[in-house]
Amino acid sequence: MRKDLILCGVGGQGTVLASRLISSAAMARGLPVHSAETIGMAQRGGSVFSHIRIGEGVYSPMNARGEADLIIGFEPAEAVRMLPFLKPDGRVVVSDRGVVPVTAALSGGDYRPEAMIEYLRDTVPNLTVVEAERALSEVGHPKVLNLILLGAALFDGSLGLSEEDLAGAVERLIPEKLRETNLRALRWAGL
Amino acid sequence: MHTEFLMGNEAIALGAVAAGVGLVCGYPGTPSTEVLETVAKHRPEQAWVEWSVNEKTAMEMAAGAACTGVRALVTMKQMGLNVASDPLMCVEYIGVRGGLVVLVADDPGPISSQTEQDTRSFAAFSKVPCFDPSDPQEAYEMIQKAFDLSEKYETPVFLRPTTRVSHAYASIQVRDPEEYRKGPAASFEKDSSRWVIFPRLSNRRHGEIEQRNALLSEVFSAEPANRIDREEGAFASSRRGVITGGISWTYAMEARRFLGPVRLMKVSTPFPFPEKRALEFLSGLEEVLCLEELDPYIERELKYLCGKRGLKIRVLGKETGHVPAAGENTRDSVLSAMAGFLEVSLPGPGELPAPPALPVRPPVLCAGCPHRASFYAVKQAMKGQETLFCGDIGCYTLGNAQPLDMVDTCLCMGAGLGIAQAVSHLEPGRSCFAFVGDSTFFASAVPGVINALYNQASFTLIVLDNSTTAMTGHQPHPGTGRTMMGQSVRPVSIEGVLRGVGLTTVETVDPLNLPLAVETVRRVAVLPGVKAVIFRSPCVALARPKGRVDIDASACVGCRKCIREIGCPALSFDGKAVRVDTAQCTGCGLCRQLCPAGAITGGEIHA
Numbered sequence: 001m002r003k004d005l006i007l008c009g010v011g012g013q014g015t016v017l018a019s020r021l022i023s024s025a026a027m028a029r030g031l032p033v034h035s036a037e038t039i040g041m042a043q044r045g046g047s048v049f050s051h052i053r054i055g056e057g058v059y060s061p062m063n064a065r066g067e068a069d070l071i072i073g074f075e076p077a078e079a080v081r082m083l084p085f086l087k088p089d090g091r092v093v094v095s096d097r098g099v100v101p102v103t104a105a106l107s108g109g110d111y112r113p114e115a116m117i118e119y120l121r122d123t124v125p126n127l128t129v130v131e132a133e134r135a136l137s138e139v140g141h142p143k144v145l146n147l148i149l150l151g152a153a154l155f156d157g158s159l160g161l162s163e164e165d166l167a168g169a170v171e172r173l174i175p176e177k178l179r180e181t182n183l184r185a186l187r188w189a190g191l
Numbered sequence: 192m193h194t195e196f197l198m199g200n201e202a203i204a205l206g207a208v209a210a211g212v213g214l215v216c217g218y219p220g221t222p223s224t225e226v227l228e229t230v231a232k233h234r235p236e237q238a239w240v241e242w243s244v245n246e247k248t249a250m251e252m253a254a255g256a257a258c259t260g261v262r263a264l265v266t267m268k269q270m271g272l273n274v275a276s277d278p279l280m281c282v283e284y285i286g287v288r289g290g291l292v293v294l295v296a297d298d299p300g301p302i303s304s305q306t307e308q309d310t311r312s313f314a315a316f317s318k319v320p321c322f323d324p325s326d327p328q329e330a331y332e333m334i335q336k337a338f339d340l341s342e343k344y345e346t347p348v349f350l351r352p353t354t355r356v357s358h359a360y361a362s363i364q365v366r367d368p369e370e371y372r373k374g375p376a377a378s379f380e381k382d383s384s385r386w387v388i389f390p391r392l393s394n395r396r397h398g399e400i401e402q403r404n405a406l407l408s409e410v411f412s413a414e415p416a417n418r419i420d421r422e423e424g425a426f427a428s429s430r431r432g433v434i435t436g437g438i439s440w441t442y443a444m445e446a447r448r449f450l451g452p453v454r455l456m457k458v459s460t461p462f463p464f465p466e467k468r469a470l471e472f473l474s475g476l477e478e479v480l481c482l483e484e485l486d487p488y489i490e491r492e493l494k495y496l497c498g499k500r501g502l503k504i505r506v507l508g509k510e511t512g513h514v515p516a517a518g519e520n521t522r523d524s525v526l527s528a529m530a531g532f533l534e535v536s537l538p539g540p541g542e543l544p545a546p547p548a549l550p551v552r553p554p555v556l557c558a559g560c561p562h563r564a565s566f567y568a569v570k571q572a573m574k575g576q577e578t579l580f581c582g583d584i585g586c587y588t589l590g591n592a593q594p595l596d597m598v599d600t601c602l603c604m605g606a607g608l609g610i611a612q613a614v615s616h617l618e619p620g621r622s623c624f625a626f627v628g629d630s631t632f633f634a635s636a637v638p639g640v641i642n643a644l645y646n647q648a649s650f651t652l653i654v655l656d657n658s659t660t661a662m663t664g665h666q667p668h669p670g671t672g673r674t675m676m677g678q679s680v681r682p683v684s685i686e687g688v689l690r691g692v693g694l695t696t697v698e699t700v701d702p703l704n705l706p707l708a709v710e711t712v713r714r715v716a717v718l719p720g721v722k723a724v725i726f727r728s729p730c731v732a733l734a735r736p737k738g739r740v741d742i743d744a745s746a747c748v749g750c751r752k753c754i755r756e757i758g759c760p761a762l763s764f765d766g767k768a769v770r771v772d773t774a775q776c777t778g779c780g781l782c783r784q785l786c787p788a789g790a791i792t793g794g795e796i797h798a
Contacts, residue, residue, distance in 0.1 A: 010552065011554075012775075023196055023360065023362075024196065027194070027196055027362050032361075032362050033196060033360070033361065033362050034326075034359065034360065034361045034362075035359070035360040035361075036355060036358060036359045036360070037358065037360075039221065039222065039358050045552060045553075045554055045555045045557070045760050046552045046553065046554045047552045057448075058445075059326070059440075059441040059442075059444040059445050060438070060441035060442055060444075060445050060522055061326075061355065061359035061360065061361065061441075062355065062442075062521065062522050063522065064445065064521075064522035064523050064526060065522075065523050066541065067522075077549050077550050080546045080547075080549060081549055083543060083546070084543065088541055100550070100763050101550050101551065101552045101553075101555075101760075102555050102592075102758050102759075102760045110548075111550040112547075115547045116546070116547060119544075119546050119547055122544070123543055123544060142773075142774060143774070
């Protein structure tokens with residue numbers, strides 16, 4: 001199997017853990033994994049990304065434009081920002097909840113996340129929009145958006161991994177007391 | 192051997208442990224920090240690991256270890272190498288007994304640095320051999336090779352990853368602990384003809400170093416990591432080749448998938464340059480494209496070689512304008528440069544319709560960050576006066592952003608003190624401030640304080656003490672009372688240092704107590720000479736949040752003073768009232784203290 005993925009969002013949204021879970025799940029299936037992510041100053045409220053490249057024959061941890069099979073956007077504008085990396089028939093899984101940057105709050109707020117979702121609906125044929133507020137309230141935890149989005153990519157088949165693969169990664173990487181909630185978030189999209 | 196999913200920096204650390212390293216020290220700096228942290232987690236018995244006060248001290252520690260026969264690793268980012276360059280230049284002349292590897296992570300872009308300097312060029316300048324890995328697996332193997340080479344030739348050796356190698360993750364093959372090399376016990380053997388640098392010794396050693404590096408150019412020419420991939424197919428009779436190194440080599444290998452296998456050389460040991468191997472690569476070529484980041488290092492080496500050998504080959508790259516002189520390479524920039532050079536047309540990318548304007552997301556101080564309160568207090572205290580606010584290197588550089596706008600200068604670690612004291616001499620009417628973090632205070636501010644005091648400068652030193660090295664991921668420093676060996680020790684007191692060198696005004700305040708913080712700055716700023724205010728409040732990323740504030744939407748008058756004045760990322764305006772993002776708010780209470788309508792309640796009370 002060869003899969004090129006991009007996870008993107010805003011610093012603090014949990015893209016790194018989601019990236020780690022995918023990598024761990026793929027490695028448990030014996031697949032080589034390369035990845036790269038944002039570390040350092042940009043993490044402080046800036047745009048962040050993880051590139052994940054699964055399978056043989058990979059040299060670079062970074063994707064090229066038009067190469068990604070799947071983009072998981074933790075934030076609508078960030079998904080749009082990374083869209084040039086999507087291949088023509090690739091899929092986008094995106095949360096509909098915007099994160100308004102301080103700069104927009106200062107200037108009076110001219111950023112409308114809904115406009116980004118509309119743009120994605122117009123340009124991406126294979127799009128899954130996750131209603132973040134509804135999902136989070138149904139799962140009953142405010143900080144599991146990352147697992148909910150992973151689950152959405154899992155159940156629409158675009159991740160190329162199975163529920164067991166990811167549940168195994170959750171077992172390995174997430175402390176026991178948080179495991180139950182995270183597994184519930186992972187399975188939310190399949191309900 | 193077994194497989195692990197490791198970050199490049201973790202791979203380097205495990206490689207050092209496998210190579211039997213006995214002392215590891217350094218100073219935190221993106222993108223190098225995780226190397227030392229990972230060694231500390233896997234610390235072999237007998238090994239000493241520490242975050243040193245700065246890179247110069249770390250380099251001197253490593254030099255000390257290396258004269259005992261123990262293997263030493265010293266870690267830093269490229270800016271740190273400037274600080275460590277004095278001992279490094281000398282230890283190259285003195286030489287080592289135990290292997291000494293200098294890990295310097297370069298930052299093309301730059302992504303989180305002040306300069307785009309190139310450690311390969313520093314290697315040539317300092318005459319220190321240099322390895323340049325392309326991925327985590329290679330970095331893991333190279334550091335072990337670097338230790339062997341260092342010991343064999345009695346020289347320090349650079350390992351120089353760049354951000355995309357240091358911070359890449361890969362599933363790689365690593366040794367099992369039983370396969371680790373056991374290092375020798377330390378034994379310093381007195382020999383003043385060897386360990387005491389004098390002009391006569393330096394003169395002799397200079398000649399020996401030049402001879403050795405000529406030999407190493409031969410040794411590196413036989414090094415398999417300096418690999419040449421042959422041209423095939425459409426390029427079989429091509430007179431064009433591509434030479435590269437580091438992460439750019441991985442981009443070039445990926446480009447070959449789209450373009451076909453062109454002749455390609457990877458330079459894994461930029462200094463001493465593997466001339467023989469390069470000549471083998473150049474044989475039969477008429478044009479070479481150099482793909483590298485930072486300096487046109489390989490490009491100049493090839494031009495030099497062509498000149499020396501009288502080869503008529505066009506060497507293209509940064510200096511000829513074929514690739515950009517500055518910034519990072521990407522998969523796409525390398526593919527398009529290679530396609531242009533090889534005259535291969537690629538299908539253009541599908542055009543996307545123009546998206547709506549994307550929000551800009553500059554990095555900001557976290558919600559609840561005490562630095563925001565400190566900057567705001569100084570700003571309030573000094574309103575309407577002629578001021579100069581000298582910033583420094585750390586999270587608090589972000590105090591430059593609107594609406595705080597409290598960083599007028601930022602140069603390098605500790606430089607704010609020098610700038611403030613110079614201006615205080617030249618413009619006596621201006622009230623000068625130097626802001627410095629706690630870790631930076633210990634690393635490089637103390638000589639500046641002594642200099643200012645003795646030479647009769649007049650400015651206010653603001654120490655932003657959040658009790659950690661926050662920007663690089665919360666490393667301990669001498670003020671924290673923790674060490675990388677897991678000891679709890681007596682912290683070095685910032686107040687004690689300042690009073691000890693002779694400052695008479697040293698005040699410590701909680702910046703989140705806004706009225707007291709403002710009053711203190713007003714009072715101290717008008718005093719003559721060098722005086723200090725220490726704003727002490729823990730980093731919010733480490734302290735447990737003290738609840739959160741609530742905003743009564745019916746009481747909020749919508750003036751947005753809280754947003755306009757402090758720019759906290761947890762505050763936003765919904766058109767009628769200010770809202771607080773409960774996931775981000777830490778309850779620091781700063782916004783409550785400046786709300787004119789009393790609409791904000793809750794959070795911490797600082798009195």
